[in-house]
Amino acid sequence: MALIVLALAVRMVGMTIVNDHAIDAFGNGRYGPSSTGFERLQTANVLERWVAPFNRGDSLYEQKRYGQAAEEFRRALGLASADRSCMVRVNLVLTIESIGDAKLAAKSLQDAVHSYQSALSIVDAASCPLGTTQHTGEQLAQAYAEIVAKLKALDAKPQPKPSQTNPKQPQPQPPPDNKGSKLQERNDRAQRADRQHQDQDKQGHTEFHERW
Known part of the structure; x- marks a missing residue:
């Protein structure tokens, strides 16, 4: 022993x-x-x-x-664990959203829509309440709203069938990516919390x- x-x-x-x-x-x-x-x-x-x-x-x-x-x-x-899964889910959703942004920038409309819908399905599968210390519920809600807005800009419903997308339509450019600054701010908060522990x-x- x-x-x-x-x-x-x-x-x-x-x-x-x-x-x-x-x-x-x-x-x-x-x-x-x-x-x-x-x-x-x-x-x-x-x-x-x-x-x-x-x-x-x-x-x-x-x-x-x-x-x-x-x-x-x-x-x-x-x-x-259950108390950490929401935090992980936030990062996964943001990452898949970034994949969608990259696909959109490459003029691959169908792939972008697929990525955005995949990100929404991860949010839908979550059970992350609002008002927690880490605010993961709020972060997922904000990410969900942003992704839905992108799908609407692409004239695609949040959960469409494949036939509902039209890749021949004009393809809008992805919105300015401000996730980098958000990620850095979140890292800074996490580092301060880590020092306390x-x-x-x-x-x-x-x-x-x-x-x-």
């Missing part, structure tokens, strides 16, 4: 070092090394398995690797970053 406890303690020290380096890289805009560090933690953190793919998804998002980021957030969503993190919990 003593050997198991010692081995676990050593592993947690290693996790903390890798986690700190990955978070430092993320904070300094070095998203490549950051995503690599969080990838190493995916098999190491047996206590909060959702954290590493969540953080790696953030790093991939900042590199505009939206498809890979969405995969990481889906993995995190499958691992997260620094003592707890030293005991084996990894930090996480929120985006908005």
